[in-house]
Amino acid sequence: MLELPTRHVHLWCLTMDCSPFDLAFWASLLCADERVRADRLRHQRDRRFFIWYRGNVRRILASYCGSAPQALRFRTGRFGKPELADPFDMHQLRFSISHSGNRLAIAIVRASEVGVDIEQIRPMPDLPDLVDSVFSGREQSLFRSLEESSRLPTFFSVWAQKEAYLKARGLGLNRPPRDIDVGLFPVEGAGLIRDGWDSSATKQWSLMAWPPVQSYATALAVEGQHWRIDHMAEDSLPL
Template sequence: MLLDPPFASLTRSLPGAPLLFCIPYAGGDVSAFWAWRHAFEGAFDVRVVMLPGRDGRIARPGALAPESIARSIAAHLPPVAGPAYAIYGHSMGARLAFEVVRELRRLGAHPPLRLYVGAAHPPERQETLARWTSLDDEELLDEVIHRLGAPTELRSQPEVKALLVPALRTDMAWLRGYRHTRQAPLSHPIVAFAGAHDREVVDPSMLGWARHTSSGFRLHTLDAGHLFLNTHGEQVARAIAEDFHGTGTPDQPGEDDVHVWLADLARLPEACAAVGELSPKEAARAARFRRQEHKDWYVGRSVVLRRLLRDYGVETGVEELRIKPGGKPYTGTDLTFSMSQSGGLVLVALAWGREVGADVERIRPLANEQAFCEGALDEREAAEFAALPEELRLQSALRTWTAKEAVLKASGDGLRVDPALFGFAGQQPGATWVPEAAPEVARLAEWRVTHLPLGRAIGALAVRSPRFRLRFETVRQGQTEPHRVEAAG
């Protein structure tokens, strides 16, 4: 029989403070969260689950069990009217936390206000440690140090190795046996944290967590590696506190940041009806749409963009948005943006002091495959496309097309450049794409494309830098306030 694990309380907090339950990474224990002992300053009662075989439980190695952790959390929860709570899991702990939340739902416990996940692939993907079960102890430590950024001193600390390796093997066994099962998405938001220098979990792959919630999703990318709790613990704590208590506002993107917002207009009926926030020309154009759905999409995307720009300090009122020569949008500041729409999905990318291009395409069959090849692909791309099995062609086509559209928006060329003059032949999914360009458009070769897996759509970002920190967020109903323009008296 598995015993329900106890918790270690890390912080001194005021009575009634919200609870933050934490689950460490593979091989980790309570010390994984030591940076949070003072970081929350009474904002949370932080309690770390004490997993089997560590934290004074060496005599009880046991196995990991989300069910027992969920029972322990449920026993610590206040009544429904009591303080809200959240759960944070790091790396393996994120996957474990996800299953704990689903088990809490099955038990009928009231749900957390947030699920926070760090440095973890979404549940349907295999985690790194699951592939390391056949390694001997020294090889295992080498991988943990090299791939995950653990301190090199582990090799010369036999007493630490004696505790760490058995815990790692317990956790690897759970990951290897883990099988994700489809269930209804969680009803509360998921907030994810990624390390820009993580060798195992690249930030765009964490966007897959968005499909596991029917509420909002946000991704923060830190200038850190996999174990960023050790190096950026206070920064993560600050972001969690601001998110949980609703005190955060959009920061201006830093010089290495790109902020991306995804709006599903089907979930934003208020924005789609806010015709009064449009400029006179936009309102006139909206009135010309014959289908109500298309009118709603046009109004919704225009309103979402105006509200986002206002949140970033650009006051648009109901004036026409500025356009540079060549058709690129202009805010009048160093804030740049790019917007793309596909059906009822809208993708907006913002950067500071540099250009960015964004494109999104819903996953739907090509209307005319031959016309697509002739109009969008260069010769090498067309040959690769023709050689693909039929079931892989749609994804390949959308990856290529979004990449080209993002580059043309970033460069400001738009429809003035034939998409067949540059291409991405030979480039692999999941990697940064670099275009090969004909001499007359050689300038396009300086852009770098990152794809965004968005569930039922594919997105792409084009920037000049090969690396950037991605912040991603879904727009929720009521998240951005309507803009009210006072009438002149």
């Protein structure tokens, strides 16, 4: 069973590498609802990716609960944030997942809220409109002063930070992203500068970002300060 010490975040970042044989294994870990959701996906690529990442989410979370991946049960919060259901909630694990391109990120902590987001950096033809609708006034003016070449990675880093924070709070996009002000990483430090709905949030939440790795922007939000982040490798999973 994997140990998760308090004040540690376990961050898993996996890249899909899945033969047809592997796919049958991942599919065998899913529950009936997940299989139905997979079957509804029209494109084979999306179906394979769904089966692969859901199988991995189950395998990883199960290794902290000491149970079989197939046995795990989930419930969702008011706006859809998933959590472990009884009896698996006794471990006080909180997790967040994100998938983009061919990557999956999972962040796991004990007894605090957490949100993770990974975004494949891809061309956005409607970038100026998106910036207008999701960036705060401060972010918009700084963004417009950036050189063209750094705009796309900065956009996705800002977006990932906002989503990670909103996911940590279980809100998804039910609060306007432009009401949240974050650092324009990498031109300035990442972090929560202001939440227009909660003046105490800056002190209560940690928000971090990573330099784009092979065209992906990643961000992590955790409730409280002084977290240690452990980047987890697949070989740390029990067989």
